[in-house]
Amino acid sequence: MNISEFKTAGKLITGLGALKALSDEMARLSINAFAIITDKGVSASGLLDQVSPLLSTAATIVIDDIPPEPEITVIENKLSLLREKQIDGVIALGGGSAIDSAKILAATYDYTGKLSDLFGENTLSRRTLPLIAIPTTAGTGSEVTNIAILCDPKSQMKKGIVSHCLLPDVAIVAPEMTKTCPKAITAASGIDAFVHALEAYVSVNATPITDALAEKALKLIYNALPHAYANGENLSAREDMATGSLMAGLAFGNAGVGAVHALAYPLGGRFHLSHGMSNAVMLPHVLKVNAPFCADKLYCVAKQLKLCDRHHTKDEAVKLLLTAVEKLCRDVDIPQSLTHFNIPEDCVGELASEASKVTRLLRNNPKQLSVEEIEDIYRHAF
Ligand SMILES: NC(=O)c1ccc[n+]([C@@H]2O[C@H](COP(=O)([O-])OP(=O)(O)OC[C@H]3O[C@@H](n4cnc5c(N)ncnc54)[C@H](O)[C@@H]3O)[C@@H](O)[C@H]2O)c1
Ligand SMILES: [Fe+2]
Incomplete structure (x- = not known):
């Protein structure tokens, strides 16, 4: 048998009602002042309102306009917004676009280089902030992968950042979150x-x-x-x-x-x-x-x-x-x-x-x- 490695999120919580675990997980990870990363479709469908009462405290900042298949500049702009706040954690709520964005934002909160230099494999050595991912599509599987994908308009390509730092601490997969999916x-x-x-x-x-x-x-x-x-x-x-x-x-x-x-x-x-x-x-x-x-x-x-x-x-x-x-x-x-x-x-x-x-x-x-x-x-x- 060849040697192989198995990578996944730090903890998987699955099943109907799994979201109830959210506040305990936030406490375990000492998340008190945090950002929620989501998008307009997800918040308009009522999912953000469904999750908000389950948070241990109110979010310090809600970014609810991640576009589908985001470009690198979107994430650079959001990073500047986040850095204006003192946060100690990130919660991703959405499909692959919101989760991938949150993965990069959590990993690069105090990274000083250019995001475009991170495309490729093992370009990141640490993630700054703890991260909880809640998928609303079924789906990309991004909640358990070490990959985040962005559009690079310069080369007109979708490009991946691949690093163990992008694996969320917790993935909460609650199937009811996908019921509103168009x-x-x-x-x-x-x-x-x-x-x-x-x-x-x-x-x-x-x-x-x-x-x-x-x-x-x-x-x-x-x-x-x-x-x-x-x-x-x-x-x-x-x-x-x-x-x-x-x-x-x-x-x-x-x-x-x-x-x-x-x-x-x-x-x-x-x-x-x-x-x-x-x-x-x-x-x-x-x-x-x-x-x-x-x-x-x-x-x-x-x-x-x-x-x-x-x-x-x-x-x-x-x-x-x-x-x-x-x-x-x-x-x-x-x-x-x-x-x-x-x-x-x-x-x-x-x-x-x-x-x-x-x-x-x-x-x-x-x-x-x-x-x-x-x-x-x-x-x-x-
Ligand atoms: N990191 C990975 O491992 C990985 C794997 C595959 C794909 N991806 C990336 O993920 C992105 C695609 O993600 P996706 O297919 O999940 O779609 P998405 O996140 O782009 O969402 C598509 C649309 O569906 C809406 N939506 C999502 N869930 C909803 C819900 N429950 N109710 C109402 N509206 C909802 C969103 O608002 C959005 O408008 C791409 O950028 C792709 O490259 C990443
Ligand atoms: Fe895919």
Whole structure:
């Protein structure tokens, strides 16, 4: 057995009503004067009002306007605002955009360098403030990963900061927080979670631990997502999605994601397609190319999802899985083509050139892809 490390948040508190633990956790971490980082959609849906009575004291500062998929300048501005206050902790309430922002703000409160210098791996050596993350989408899994992603308008790319300092002290995953999540966000962030599990499962860095998490996550998300999408009030589907997304986060936070994410990044950076949507569009096309290089794993997934039985050959099972993934995207009304997003086909060369630079993710992929192969994948996505 190879040596491997397993990283996660300091403590996971999960289940309906898990938010009740918030004030005790704040006390344990000596959080008294703190910032809440959230966004307009989350506060308008009443979630901030739901959380406020559970805090041990009132927040010193509430930043409630983190935009979806934030740019680096947004975080620089928020950092200046935070530094005007004396705070001793950060609470993130929202989807990946709010949580990623809070992770960076908590880590860089007294960092004096430029944020753009932090893109890449292990560029941060400590986090200044304690951090509690409460996800409201299911989801990015950001509450348990050591990654924060920002848009860098200079290079028109989404870029990651990867560091153990970004792992929250506590993740509180209360499924009821996702009930107000709009349909389109339920769909896109749900497929993102499915891709996290699938890419972690076929990653060259997968371990028996990440495999177990990914397998369970795939089953939960595959079965629950259409129901959570059809009826957002379906609490049992929301619970399965919250657990599935958390497990997918734990899997990919350790095994990594691969080419689906690498090819999605330029679509987000250049054309502002949301993270979930760009992953969903690329998923079937990358999966087809990867299939011969991870056929055994995909056969296992097809069996776990009950798409095949012992009469099917491995090839047939993989085809059934591809069909099922396309149907899952259709069932949650995710467009299947880049044409739908008005992306010009003549930018395939530039997209491929950008994607090929995301070596941090491409090296996890079961098939090593050349720029020409990446171009081909984009072409098939039109
Ligand atoms: N750090 C990681 O490990 C990681 C992993 C995957 C994605 N990401 C990043 O996360 C971001 C995407 O996050 P996301 O998909 O969670 O969406 P998001 O945080 O961008 O939110 C999308 C929209 O949904 C609304 N919303 C969220 N939860 C809601 C709720 N319960 N009720 C009502 N409205 C709600 C928000 O207000 C926002 O307008 C991207 O920037 C992506 O790159 C990070
Ligand atoms: Fe993702």
